[in-house]
Amino acid sequence: MAYNHKVELSKPERFAPGHRLCAGCGAGIVCRGITRALDEGDKAVICNATGCLEVSSFLYPYTAWEDSYIHSAFENASAVCGGVEAACKALQKKGRLNEEYKFITIGGDGGTYDIGFQSLSGAMERGHDMVYFCYDNEAYMNTGIQRSSSTPRFANATTTPVGTESLGKKQEKKDLTVIMAAHNIPYVAQTTFIGNFKDFHEKAHRAIYTPGPAFVNVMAPCPRGWQYSAELLPQICKMAVETCVWPLYEVVEGKWMLSYEPKKKLPVEEFMRLQGRFKHCFKPGNEWTIEAAQDYVDRKWAELLARCSQS
Amino acid sequence: MSIRERLSGNEAIATAMRQIDPDVFAAFPITPSTEIPQYFAQYVADGKVGTEYVTVESEHSSMSTCIGAAAAGARAVTATSSAGLAFMYEVLYVAASSRLPITLACVNRTLTGPININNDHSDSMGARDAGWLQIYAENNQEAYDNYLQAMRISEHPSVRLPIMICQDGFITSHAVENILLEEDAAVKKFVGEYRPEHALVGRDHPLAVGPYDSCPFCMEHKVMQAEAMKNAKKVILDVAADFEKTFGRKYGFFEEYRMEDAEVALVLIGSTAGTAKACVEKLRAQGVKAGLVKIRVFRPFPMEELAQALKNVKAVAVMDKSEGYSGCGGPLFAETRSACYDLPDPPKMIDVVYGLAGRDCAVEDIEKVYRHLLRIMETGDVGPRYIHFGQRSNQQEVL
Ligand SMILES: Cc1ncc(C[n+]2csc(CCOP(=O)(O)OP(=O)(O)O)c2C)c(N)n1
Ligand code: SF4
Ligand SMILES: [Mg+2]
Numbered sequence: 001m002a003y004n005h006k007v008e009l010s011k012p013e014r015f016a017p018g019h020r021l022c023a024g025c026g027a028g029i030v031c032r033g034i035t036r037a038l039d040e041g042d043k044a045v046i047c048n049a050t051g052c053l054e055v056s057s058f059l060y061p062y063t064a065w066e067d068s069y070i071h072s073a074f075e076n077a078s079a080v081c082g083g084v085e086a087a088c089k090a091l092q093k094k095g096r097l098n099e100e101y102k103f104i105t106i107g108g109d110g111g112t113y114d115i116g117f118q119s120l121s122g123a124m125e126r127g128h129d130m131v132y133f134c135y136d137n138e139a140y141m142n143t144g145i146q147r148s149s150s151t152p153r154f155a156n157a158t159t160t161p162v163g164t165e166s167l168g169k170k171q172e173k174k175d176l177t178v179i180m181a182a183h184n185i186p187y188v189a190q191t192t193f194i195g196n197f198k199d200f201h202e203k204a205h206r207a208i209y210t211p212g213p214a215f216v217n218v219m220a221p222c223p224r225g226w227q228y229s230a231e232l233l234p235q236i237c238k239m240a241v242e243t244c245v246w247p248l249y250e251v252v253e254g255k256w257m258l259s260y261e262p263k264k265k266l267p268v269e270e271f272m273r274l275q276g277r278f279k280h281c282f283k284p285g286n287e288w289t290i291e292a293a294q295d296y297v298d299r300k301w302a303e304l305l306a307r308c309s310q311s
Numbered sequence: 312m313s314i315r316e317r318l319s320g321n322e323a324i325a326t327a328m329r330q331i332d333p334d335v336f337a338a339f340p341i342t343p344s345t346e347i348p349q350y351f352a353q354y355v356a357d358g359k360v361g362t363e364y365v366t367v368e369s370e371h372s373s374m375s376t377c378i379g380a381a382a383a384g385a386r387a388v389t390a391t392s393s394a395g396l397a398f399m400y401e402v403l404y405v406a407a408s409s410r411l412p413i414t415l416a417c418v419n420r421t422l423t424g425p426i427n428i429n430n431d432h433s434d435s436m437g438a439r440d441a442g443w444l445q446i447y448a449e450n451n452q453e454a455y456d457n458y459l460q461a462m463r464i465s466e467h468p469s470v471r472l473p474i475m476i477c478q479d480g481f482i483t484s485h486a487v488e489n490i491l492l493e494e495d496a497a498v499k500k501f502v503g504e505y506r507p508e509h510a511l512v513g514r515d516h517p518l519a520v521g522p523y524d525s526c527p528f529c530m531e532h533k534v535m536q537a538e539a540m541k542n543a544k545k546v547i548l549d550v551a552a553d554f555e556k557t558f559g560r561k562y563g564f565f566e567e568y569r570m571e572d573a574e575v576a577l578v579l580i581g582s583t584a585g586t587a588k589a590c591v592e593k594l595r596a597q598g599v600k601a602g603l604v605k606i607r608v609f610r611p612f613p614m615e616e617l618a619q620a621l622k623n624v625k626a627v628a629v630m631d632k633s634e635g636y637s638g639c640g641g642p643l644f645a646e647t648r649s650a651c652y653d654l655p656d657p658p659k660m661i662d663v664v665y666g667l668a669g670r671d672c673a674v675e676d677i678e679k680v681y682r683h684l685l686r687i688m689e690t691g692d693v694g695p696r697y698i699h700f701g702q703r704s705n706q707q708e709v710l
Contacts, residue, residue: 045511047379060522060529068511071521072378072405079372083335083379083387086363088512090334090385094361097384097513119375122368 005196008036012066019064020056024230026220027053027108029193030135033218034104035067037204043067044102044208047081049111050074052142052222053135075115078123078132081105085128102208103130109150110140113176124183124213131207134176135220145225149174152245153296154289156277157225167280167289172296180215181251187212188251191259192219192237199248199259206250219246227276239271244301249308256311258304265301268294313491313558320451320483323490324390324416324476325350327458329360330498333414334385334505337365337376339395342428343480344418347390370395374402374413381411382520384510386462388413392480393420396434400441406473407442408536409520412465412505413473415443416458419581420480421668429669430480432580433633436642442536444474444543445610449566449584451488453607454478456560459493462502463550469542479582481669493558501557540611547608564613566605567620569595573602575684576621576658578647579630580606583665583672587630590677601681606643614650621651624658626684632666640664640697659693663710665700676701679710 014035021028031053038044048054048071057064058071072080081103091097107116112134120132139157140146147157152173156162160169181188187210189203200218207214219240223230240246243266248259269290272278281289318326325347328336338348348366355364363380367373373389380387391399396417406413422433435445444465448454457476465474478484493501511518524532544564551562566584569591570576577587584605594601604620606613621627629648631641640648644662651657663680666672680700687693698709 043512045383055523058519058522060524063519063522065519066517068517069519070379070382070511072375072409073401076371076375076378076402079367079375080379080382082365082367082372083337083376083381084383084511085379086335086337086365086376087380087383087385087387090361090363090380091383091513093363094334099513101512118368119372122372125368126366 003198003201005198008197008201011036011040014038014066015057016064016066018062020059021052022224024223024233025052026137026193026222026233027135030133030218030220031057031106033197033200034106034133034204037201037208038102042102043099044104045070045084047071047077047084047103047105049077049107049116050142051108051111053106053108055142074111076119077105077107077111077116078119081130082123082126082128085130103128104208105130105132107132107134108141109134109136109138110148113150113174114148121183124180124185124215127212129212131214131216133204134215134217136217137220137222137225138173139222139225141222141225150176152293154278154281154293156280162280167286168277175300177217180217184254185213185215186210186253187214190217190247190249192240192246192248193234194237194241194248203250225277228274232274236271236274239266239274242266243268243271244297245271247301247304249304254311256304256307258308268297313493316490316492317487318451318490319346319485319487320448320454320478321346321418321485322350323451323455324458324478325354326492327455327498328388329354330495331462331502332360332499333362333388335363335365335377335380335387336389337367337373337380337387338389338391339367339370339373341370341392341395343420343484344390344392344395344416346484347416347418370398371402374399374406377413378402378406378409378411381406381413382409382510382518383512384507386505388415390416390418392418393434394423396438397422400438403438403441403443405521408532410471410536410539411473412462412471414458414461414465415473415475417475417477418480418484419477427668428480430482431632431667431669435475435477436633436635438475439610439642442472442540443610444472446474446476446608447580447606448476448478448483449582449605451478451483451486452490454483455490455492456554456558456562459498459501460550460554460562462505464543464546466505467546470539470546472536472539472543477581482582497557501554543611544613562607564608564616565620566607568603568605570602570604570620572600574600574625575681575688576602576604576624577628577630577677577680578604578606578617578621578643580609580632580643583630583632586672586674587677590674590681593674594678594681599681599685612646612650614646617647618650618654621658622654625688626659628661628663628680628684630680631662631664634664634667659687661687661693661695662697663700664698670701672701683710
């Protein structure tokens with residue numbers, strides 16, 4: 001069925017308002033989008049890693065989650081999800097559970113790219129029937145904007161501060177989506193919030209309803225950490241895609257497919273300019289940082305195009 | 312009817328697991344517990360169990376998998392040793408605070424470092440404050456019997472805490488001994504089914520597990536956990552009584568061996584009890600009133616009961632098979648000495664740290680400890696309270 005934004009938004013909300021995420025936080029948008037992608041009436045268990053989302057959506061005695069939900073630690077959400085899935089299989093086999101469930105894990109970039117990577121990689125390799133959604137805000141926001149391996153080069157973070165001898169993070173962003181595709185799982189995708197959410201919605205739905213393991217990486221900007229005012233969110237996401245900083249694509253059963261190709265690839269500074277975390281890059285004398293950022297984006301984009309054309 | 316067999320401690324535990332047929336088993340290999348997941352894998356391969364067997368990539372993930380599975384309402388089990396248990400440290404606390412009755416077969420091995428594969432109790436002792444029940448075995452029969460009782464204790468509504476069933480690495484886990492097994496159907500009937508009131512799946516209401524627990528509530532939750540640990544004492548005795556009625560073997564918080572008139576006594580845990588019993592017999596034949604208390608249940612600690620067992624003893628050596636690095640003795644010493652504090656006339660007490668990283672402890676060694684206690688009893692002079700026994704250099708030996 002073709003995507004209809006109005007119809008989707010009229011579904012009962014499964015991630016309730018009243019959570020304590022900052023206004024305009026990308027993580028909350030991810031959660032609403034994921035739960036909307038569940039067909040009405042389908043049950044799910046949500047597993048969550050420690051991070052902004054967890055501490056803001058389930059504060060005893062309140063929860064924003066209409067579905068069953070479990071958080072236990074920062075680095076183990078995938079293993080916990082695998083346990084829930086295994087339990088359901090066993091209980092169904094033994095005739096003690098009749099319902100079907102969808103198993104969904106949500107983690108920040110810290111809980112996914114870094115400390116939770118082992119657990120994620122293990123769960124994907126074992127082939128649990130689950131989807132892992134990373135809401136990638138490119139730093140450890142919950143503990144105060146420390147760099148992660150997802151933080152892009154030159155970003156100002158509290159453990160890679162800009163100073164007389166420093167221009168922010170020294171290393172490039174880890175390309176986790178490619179790494180997850182290398183796990184040879186049935187479905188991998190990269191998305192963000194564009195236009196009427198069609199891209200995000202369709203990928204989330206496909207991931208949830210693909211049997212076996214799936215991974216979706218969602219760029220989920222953080223107004224506090226990226227230093228922009230909250231209403232700029234749609235523009236930030238659009239620029240991430242139009243500059244090819246965050247290309248939209250899918251890897252379905254090993255086949256690489258671009259979801260969107262900008263008609264005219266915009267310069268990366270159009271994305272960087274909107275955010276305070278890159279402010280120092282625009283100071284006289286630091287022009288080379290923007291050139292370096294552009295080189296990296298160009299190289300990664302060419303790699304992606306090559307993968308898609310070979311597939 | 313019990314079945315006579317000859318099994319190692321590891322196979323005994325694996326057999327108990329097969330008979331119970333848990334819903335989820337997640338494990339990662341580490342010596343000396345590795346055989347347990349290996350035996351179990353064969354049961355799965357041969358269709359002898361309906362268990363979902365999750366071959367995780369680490370012990371952190373095996374405990375996390377058990378947490379997810381138990382929260383989903385399944386009976387979840389794992390097995391590990393040493394560094395594997397240490398790797399679970401963070402999530403051991405999560406399992407306990409989430410009140411998830413997970414069963415962990417702990418095959419005790421010394422903690423790295425330095426790396427060493429042999430037995431002492433530093434792994435499970437390191438986890439003694441994690442909120443887990445801990446039951447220790449002297450031999451493979453006890454390991455098996457303790458495992459059969461584990462789930463009824465940990466899943467009891469007044470307890471709902473995870474449980475470690477511990478046995479000594481190699482000494483018990485690998486030594487093949489005679490054992491009485493119970494029939495599969497009798498085991499299943501004794502253990503029963505796990506049907507928790509709340510679960511992530513299959514209930515009328517969704518469930519939320521693992522909140523950020525704020526100041527106005529978190530302390531109460533920890534107190535509830537502490538109360539559950541206290542409640543476990545009664546449940547442990549009730550289950551032991553039913554076990555005795557069903558299978559004929561008797562268990563309590565600890566075993567008192569020749570304690571009725573003992574003047575000198577050891578308090579210890581695990582397989583060394585066998586060696587110590589032989590020594591008690593030897594000394595008794597010479598007219599020495601020697602006795603032994605073998606701790607079975609370390610968490611919850613049977614404080615009042617242990618004090619009663621020791622109240623008439625003149626001198627006690629607590630044998631700690633782990634170093635607590637407290638600077639003043641091992642964990643069993645701290646608990647035992649504290650237990651005796653309220654006695655009107657507490658026994659003189661020393662801590663003998665022994666057997667670290669598999670250092671052997673023979674009947675003659677145990678005899679030295681008893682002889683030392685006799686000297687303390689006669690002279691009234693306790694001397695050093697905290698002794699490392701069985702070292703290479705005789706110079707450092709007090710005993
Ligand atoms: C083992 C462990 N180490 C560190 C922490 C502290 N910690 C909690 S959340 C967090 C960062 C989370 O970052 P991310 O996953 O990117 O989520 P975000 O907060 O950005 O949404 C850190 C470092 C922890 N809870 N557990
Ligand atoms: S700090 Fe950023 S990620 Fe965290 S709640 Fe606020 S906007 Fe969201
Ligand atoms: Mg983050």
